[in-house]
Amino acid sequence: MAANPMTQFEVYRIGPEIKVGSFDISFTNASLFMIISSLAILIIFNLGSKKNSLLPNKIQLLAELSYTFVSKMISDTAGSKGKPYFSFIFSLFMFVLFSNMFGMIPYTFTVTSHIIVTFVLAAFIFIGVTVIGFIKHGLGYLKLFVPSGVPIVLLPLIIIIEIISYLSRPISLSVRLFANMMAGHTMMKVFGGFVISLGIVGGWLPLSFSVALTGLEILVAFLQAYVFAILTCIYLNDALNLHH
């Protein structure tokens, strides 16, 4: 094998080392792609919101369809109470989607294929949702761990399970996205490596696989962004509309 399939995930410094205290906050390729994704989102949606014609042009249509898509997603899962969190969910969905999609371009870096990035997002969501839950319902939010209609005998067990499942939310949320992106990109890299190593004679099969995988990965890129956003909505729904 010419290249290790994991080298694509390596983070390296671009420019000088920047240190704040003992923390290294150097500008890296990961930072670069975070900025590229954010900028792309801002540019596209800025263009899409500039003019308001009764008959929208393509970019305006794109922006407005994304808006209604996310808006509908929130109202379907969290109801009308989820409206104040629309901007956050929209930014989250777009950031993850654009990071995933930029990762699909060869020789780019996939921001969301790093567990630390997805974990920070997931942890922020987890903490935020928990805080919102306690603000809205006070200690009553703990009722989330006590499902109604469960026999008393089973209750201790159920509560423990509920608490574990609640606490594992940030881990499952972050690992789901990270593992999907990493596995997909690694697979593509591996098949790409096969094309080279098998040469002109046998390389066609892995090449066709590679092509198919690219399509699949684009789907996965969208799907994982969607799943990430909709799970956030569901967690938010638990915090906003407490009904167990």
Next chain:
Amino acid sequence: MVKKIFFQLIFFNLFFLKEVFAAESGGMPQLNPEFWISQIFWLTLTFGVLYIVLSKLILPKISANLELRKSQIQENIEAAEKQRESSEAKLKEYDDIISKSKLEANNIFKEARENVIKEINVKKETLDKQIDEEVKKVEQEINLLKKGASEKINKIAIVTTSELLVKLIGTEVNNSSISAIVDDLSKRNGDKYYGD
């Protein structure tokens, strides 16, 4: 083969994190904490900026655009509805006018026809009267002529008979005897010659 090794690597790495840090070059770069702080910092920065700009500047605009379009479309629909209603009312008016004018035209036509028929009848009656009068006159004249004609014919018949007799026999016959014969004949056969 390579793939198998690779996946084994992933699994081993996931379960033995310490080994990953030890064998960093062959393991997952994701688990190398060297740039974690940097990533967290840049993520917070870029996502924060993205969130603030989207929520403060861009999303309200898109929302306003959508609302505006919605209301515009609603207004247009309402305006169209109003226009439709007014056009329907006008159509009704038009229909009314047409049916009224049709009725009027019918009435006028009827009246005119009746007038014409009346006039015709009057004229016909007067004409009939005139014709009847003339016919009566003519009939009277004919009757007069008829009466006169039989006498004249009788006279002619008498004169011609006397002349014929003179030529045939050579002697003059008494006119009164001839006229008696002619009268007798004309009385017997008068109906045959003159009708009634």
